[in-house]
Amino acid sequence: MPGKSNDHADGRVGDHVGEGSAAVGRDVAGLTVAVTGAARGIGAAVAARLAGAGARVVLGDLDLAAAEATAAALPGEVLAAGLDVTEQDSVDAFLDRAEQAYGPVDVLVNNAGVMWVGPFEAEPERAARRQFDVNVHGVRHGFLAAVPRMRARGRGHIVTVASAASRISPPGEATYAATKHAVYGYAAAVRQELRGSGVQVSLVMPSVVETELALGTSHGSVPRLRPADVAAAVERVIRRPRFEVFVPGRLDPLTRLLALLPQAGRDLAYRLLVPDQVALGDGGARAAYQVEAGLSEADGQ
DSSP, rough: OOOOOOOOSSEEEEOOOOOOOSSSOOOOOTTTEEESSSSSSSHHHHHHHHTTTEEEEEESSSSSHHOOOOHHTTTTEEEEEEOOOTHHHHHHHHHHHHHHHHHSSSEEOOOOOOOOSSOGOOOOHHHHHHHHHIIIIOOOOHHHHHHHHHHTTOOOEEEOOOOOTTTTTOOHHHHHHHHHHHHHHHHHHHHHHHTTTTEEEEEEEOBBBBSGGGGTTTOOTOOBBBBHHHHHHHHHHSSSSEEEEESTTTTTHHHHHHHHHHHHHHHHHHHHHHHHHHHHOOOOHHHHHHHHHTSSSSTTT
């Protein structure tokens, strides 16, 4: 890791989709990386990508058995630990465990997240609260646990896997979009506070990714991504830190264009480009995921 901060240019950058080799930059090999929500999906892909590049990786997840199974299949120095991102003590203990095993954490990847999809007035109260607890407070807990350790050393990097919904608000994802907008604002503000500290802050904002979280959702005009596509973007931003990275890259100019349009033009662009999850989403396909994620109750309960 470099010493004092050398990325606090206000860089926005798009990221191409694919698993190709990462751009040349700082070496990932030997870094200690902690990844939240790493048992499956994007988190598991990030862990695999970074372990394959020689990083020492600690996978954290509420489902410890699944995290251990994922870790067992990875090369190099890898371990799994139980983690509940909604509890600050659990996040602190997770980073303590990582440091006990592999030394100071160089990179924290805030990845854990949940999503409820449907009409805003039909969303259960528990789903709304759960999304804020995991998506917002989980990220906040990660910053609170990692920043003091990193700032004391004068180096470190917090990469948060957010969402294109951090900048675009799809119908049917009202609370989810609100949480991701909150994550964007929180990370942007903390980044300003960390200027000159040597601690980098990055947001990776993918469109719809082929994971359990996205079951039954529509991806509209943008092809559905694979977890490996997002993992490749995470590796690239670790090698060459930037604040905003969209996946795929064409979302970057699109969000800027939408911001410049008058409201009528923006509304038209939304109807043409942003999938309406109320009209196009498949609630039946999402039912099992939403129960498992603590967003709704199983039938009969």
